[in-house]
Amino acid sequence: MFEQRHIHSLVTAGIALFTPAGIEGNAAESHHRNQPNIVFILADDWGWGDLSCHGHPWLKTPNIDRLAQEGTEFLQFNVSNPVCSPSRVAFMTGMYPARFCIHQHFNNAQHHIRCGMPDWLDPNAPMLPRILKQAGYKTGHFGKWHLTNMPIHGAPRPEQYGIDEYEVHCGGGDWPPSSRAQGLHRYMDKVVDFIRRHRNQPFFLNVWIHESHTPHDPTPES
Incomplete structure (x- = not known):
């Protein structure tokens, strides 16, 4: 469908493909033809074995199986934290979430006080979207x-992290x-x-x- 550009899809929860440092100030002048498009698909609470291409006995995931067949699978990986928000911090910053005192999921202010956590990820942290935006990416x-x-x-808001367009849930209450x-x-859509x-x-x-987070309509097998 989009033959004019290659779309690289990342369909794993253990990928760190970037280093925040080393982006030159004139990176936005790079030739677009040498810059691949990146679609990072992250499924919430989706286990490594919950794919038919990884041997699940009854879950059918033909489209993701095709991505795995035609792309690159990363089968050796480390998970820096098994919880939702810290994992997202690691993806966005390329750093251990503990560096930002984020070791539980974001909830409410009382929860954060008990856990010794901030109320949000510091927008001044090195951010993958901001780095790519500086390199000419939308x-x-x-x-x-x-x-x-x-x-x-x-x-x-996401703009402060380098995001141009967004529609999200689990965002700020006054957004x-x-x-x-x-x-x-x-x-x-x-x-x-x-x-x-x-x-x-x-x-x-x-x-x-987010939809894979909880099986609200489980099948008899699950």
Whole structure:
């Protein structure tokens, strides 16, 4: 569909493919033809073995199986933290989440005080979207955010982390309604629209899916 540019899809929760340092000030002048598009798909609470290509006995995941077959699988990996928010911090910064005192999921202010955590990820941290934006990329984030949470007011918005376009849930409680994801089908339409509009320029797109978090409608097998 998007033959004019290659789209590299990352479909694993253990990938660190960047170093925050080393981006030159004139990086935005780089030739777009040498900059691959990046779609980072992160599925919430989705175990490594929950794919048919990884041997699951009854789950059928043909589209992801095809991505694995035609792309690159990373089968040796380390998980810096098994919890939601710290993992997202590691993806976005390339650093151990403990450096930011983030070792539990973001919840409310009382929870953060008990855990010795901030109310959000420091927007001054090195951020992958910001680095790529400086290199001439259009950046987007659709789906779960969870670098703060709904009970928190005053949290930095995604723009402060280098995100151009977004529609999220688990964002700040006082963010405008237009920023809030209204369900999987709606924000996946936004994902497709983002890719179509920016297919002729380099882009970085987070697609962070929440729906696999809890099996609200389990099958008899599960």
